[in-house]
Amino acid sequence: MHIVVLAKVVPDYLVPSMDFELKDNRAHERYSRMLGLYDENAIETAIQLKEKTSAALSLISFGSENDVQFLRKAAAMGVDQLILIKGQSDDAAVIAQNLMAAVKTLGPVDLILAGQQSADMDRGVVPGILAQMLEMPFIPQIGYIDSKGGEWAVTQITATGKRELEFKGPGVLSITSIPENVPRIPVVRAIFAAKKKPVTKLESINQGKMALTELGVEIPKTKSICEFIDVEDMNAAAKTLLTRLTEERYI
Amino acid sequence: MKTLIIENIDPKKIGELMTVSQKFCEIPDIIALGDGPVPGKFGKVWQTPKTVAANLISSVVNIIQEEKYEIILMSVSTLGTGLAGPLSATLSAPVVTEVTAIHPDRVVERPIYGGKAMIKQKLESTPAILTIRRKYFEPATLDGTTASTPLSLDADKVRLVAEKNEQADGIPLEDAAVIVSGGRGVGDKDSFALLQAMADQLNGAVGASRGAVDEGWASPTRQIGQTGKIVAPDVYFAVGISGASQHLAGIANSKCVVAINKDAEANIFNRARFGLVCDYKKILPLLTEAVKEKR
Numbered sequence: 001m002h003i004v005v006l007a008k009v010v011p012d013y014l015v016p017s018m019d020f021e022l023k024d025n026r027a028h029e030r031y032s033r034m035l036g037l038y039d040e041n042a043i044e045t046a047i048q049l050k051e052k053t054s055a056a057l058s059l060i061s062f063g064s065e066n067d068v069q070f071l072r073k074a075a076a077m078g079v080d081q082l083i084l085i086k087g088q089s090d091d092a093a094v095i096a097q098n099l100m101a102a103v104k105t106l107g108p109v110d111l112i113l114a115g116q117q118s119a120d121m122d123r124g125v126v127p128g129i130l131a132q133m134l135e136m137p138f139i140p141q142i143g144y145i146d147s148k149g150g151e152w153a154v155t156q157i158t159a160t161g162k163r164e165l166e167f168k169g170p171g172v173l174s175i176t177s178i179p180e181n182v183p184r185i186p187v188v189r190a191i192f193a194a195k196k197k198p199v200t201k202l203e204s205i206n207q208g209k210m211a212l213t214e215l216g217v218e219i220p221k222t223k224s225i226c227e228f229i230d231v232e233d234m235n236a237a238a239k240t241l242l243t244r245l246t247e248e249r250y251i
Numbered sequence: 252m253k254t255l256i257i258e259n260i261d262p263k264k265i266g267e268l269m270t271v272s273q274k275f276c277e278i279p280d281i282i283a284l285g286d287g288p289v290p291g292k293f294g295k296v297w298q299t300p301k302t303v304a305a306n307l308i309s310s311v312v313n314i315i316q317e318e319k320y321e322i323i324l325m326s327v328s329t330l331g332t333g334l335a336g337p338l339s340a341t342l343s344a345p346v347v348t349e350v351t352a353i354h355p356d357r358v359v360e361r362p363i364y365g366g367k368a369m370i371k372q373k374l375e376s377t378p379a380i381l382t383i384r385r386k387y388f389e390p391a392t393l394d395g396t397t398a399s400t401p402l403s404l405d406a407d408k409v410r411l412v413a414e415k416n417e418q419a420d421g422i423p424l425e426d427a428a429v430i431v432s433g434g435r436g437v438g439d440k441d442s443f444a445l446l447q448a449m450a451d452q453l454n455g456a457v458g459a460s461r462g463a464v465d466e467g468w469a470s471p472t473r474q475i476g477q478t479g480k481i482v483a484p485d486v487y488f489a490v491g492i493s494g495a496s497q498h499l500a501g502i503a504n505s506k507c508v509v510a511i512n513k514d515a516e517a518n519i520f521n522r523a524r525f526g527l528v529c530d531y532k533k534i535l536p537l538l539t540e541a542v543k544e545k546r
């Protein structure tokens with residue numbers, strides 16, 4: 001069995017809005033880089049599945065050579081093989097076509113996991129495009145995965161609850177976070193071993209872009225002045241807050 | 252422009268998409284999923300009780316091609332997200348998800364970097380596929396109903412085995428005027444009872460950050476933020492929540508944010524109208540008591 005996980009290295013997504021700056025319409029390069037949050041959930045889910053099914057596990061990323069150092073964290077967590085497609089584009093169709101080309105170099109695969117959303121473009125589109133190009137079903141927001149009698153049994157986390165779904169054959173799933181897929185912290189020995197792991201590097205293929213023109217990126221202006229309520233006397237603080245909320249007719 | 256809505260039968264979701272459709276056409280058509288009458292006045296209506304996106308793609312593609320739709324509208328949900336990518340790939344159509352504003356000349360706007368920036372993009376060809384973020388467009392009132400014809404579907408690729416509703420009883424988060432929301436700073440599951448007690452006094456609902464959901468202290472149906480629910484209460488109490496931009500993305504339309512956090516540097520204070528720098532365990536019971544006295 002062969003499982004593939006798709007992950008992207010992104011600028012630090014916890015930089016607060018106040019400190020956020022753009023350069024050439026993208027996050028300033030001074031921010032540190034890391035694996036996307038949901039991509040780490042996907043990696044953790046894939047590793048758990050690998051442990052259950054003795055599958056081989058490959059990670060594919062489309063990005064710059066500089067990303068390799070951050071992708072190694074996935075190897076330290078338990079990914080067997082790292083594949084980097086060297087390229088630069090935020091176009092979802094271009095990314096999906098490149099990911100597809102890399103998937104095809106692996107021969108038959110049984111399951112492809114992605115993050116629910118990338119932590120920079122925030123869109124949840126790439127895995128759905130890839131799935132359709134590979135003629136596989138796409139199911140978003142999956143929490144739990146089980147392999148059951150040659151089929152996949154998965155749990156989708158929806159806005160109102162959960163759905164149990166089953167399908168046969170390969171598919172593309174986007175992974176959401178659940179308490180059970182909080183990414184493991186790799187042990188020191190694994191971090192060192194991951195540093196020596198060879199990384200397969202592929203050249204990007206030049207593919208057609210989506211019919212979308214980027215007109216501009218702006219940082220929205222927000223102004224909020226926080227009135228700090230003195231908490232020396234907690235009882236008084238509670239009453240003051242309530243009075244202020246009533247005065248301003250919020251309650 | 253010829254517009255098609257694809258949505259579950261839910262008057263608020265359909266109402267919001269109806270409002271969006273008015274930027275493109277007079278009367279849209281709809282593929283409505285679920286049982287019961289389809290609320291609102293539409294041109295053509297197709298209906299199926301099936302709601303798993305992966306099973307709908309080929310028939311939706313056929314309809315879009317036959318009827319030559321130019322704009323396809325869905326809301327951000329497992330359905331919209333499940334359809335958007337595959338439809339884009341099959342139809343070679345541009346797709347923009349999580350849209351929050353629509354400008355003239357097919358220009359759409361959406362947040363990136365967890366809401367820290369907004370990107371404007373122009374749709375250069377049709378059909379174009381959009382998913383719309385909830386709560387950014389006022390839902391249109393849907394008058395009457397429109398008769399539907401059944402949507403014919405191929406055999407299921409994905410089998411729906413069971414569906415569980417895990418929404419808590421009481422006021423839904425999306426409609427609550429007051430929300431008391433807890434984050435990782437709440438510390439444990441049992442302490443969410445303190446938040447519930449406060450919410451009960453204010454006729455409100457309890458929400459959570461992803462931090463609290465990941466800890467298993469709150470159900471995912473309570474998660475607020477970019478990848479959770481988008482809410483717009485009069486008062487939003489953020490208890491032990493750091494105020495990451497992805498969380499703030501879900502409360503952008505709240506009228507008044509009250510932040511209770513023991514770290515005076517926490518980002519939540521940059522969004523708050525009122526701030527209390529302290530341990531929430533000390534203040535929340537007193538606040539609940541004060542509300543009780545005042546009623």
Ligand SMILES: Cc1cc2nc3c(=O)[nH]c(=O)nc-3n(C[C@H](O)[C@H](O)[C@H](O)COP(=O)(O)OP(=O)(O)OC[C@H]3O[C@@H](n4cnc5c(N)ncnc54)[C@H](O)[C@@H]3O)c2cc1C
Pocket residue numbers: 013014036037038117118119122365433434435436437459460461462463474475476477478479480490491492493494495496497498501511512513514517529530531532
């Ligand atoms: C693509 C993407 C989508 C995301 N979507 C969402 C989303 O929809 N919703 C969401 O919430 N997050 C989302 N996140 C995650 C987000 O970036 C943060 O990681 C998350 O919001 C942090 O949760 P938190 O504030 O509860 O935890 P923390 O950041 O750990 O903050 C805990 C806070 O509690 C305070 N505290 C601790 N003890 C006490 C006490 N006793 N009294 C008072 N205060 C105390 C601390 O000072 C701290 O500020 C997303 C991230 C990405 C990349």
Ligand SMILES: Nc1ncnc2c1ncn2[C@@H]1O[C@H](COP(=O)(O)O)[C@@H](O)[C@H]1O
Pocket residue numbers: 006007008036038039042060061062063092095099113114115116117118119121122123124125126127
């Ligand atoms: N450049 C990339 N390299 C690898 N995987 C990616 C890339 N871009 C997106 N993905 C995958 O697709 C998911 C959704 O991305 P997006 O559509 O950009 O929100 C991410 O969480 C990743 O798992």
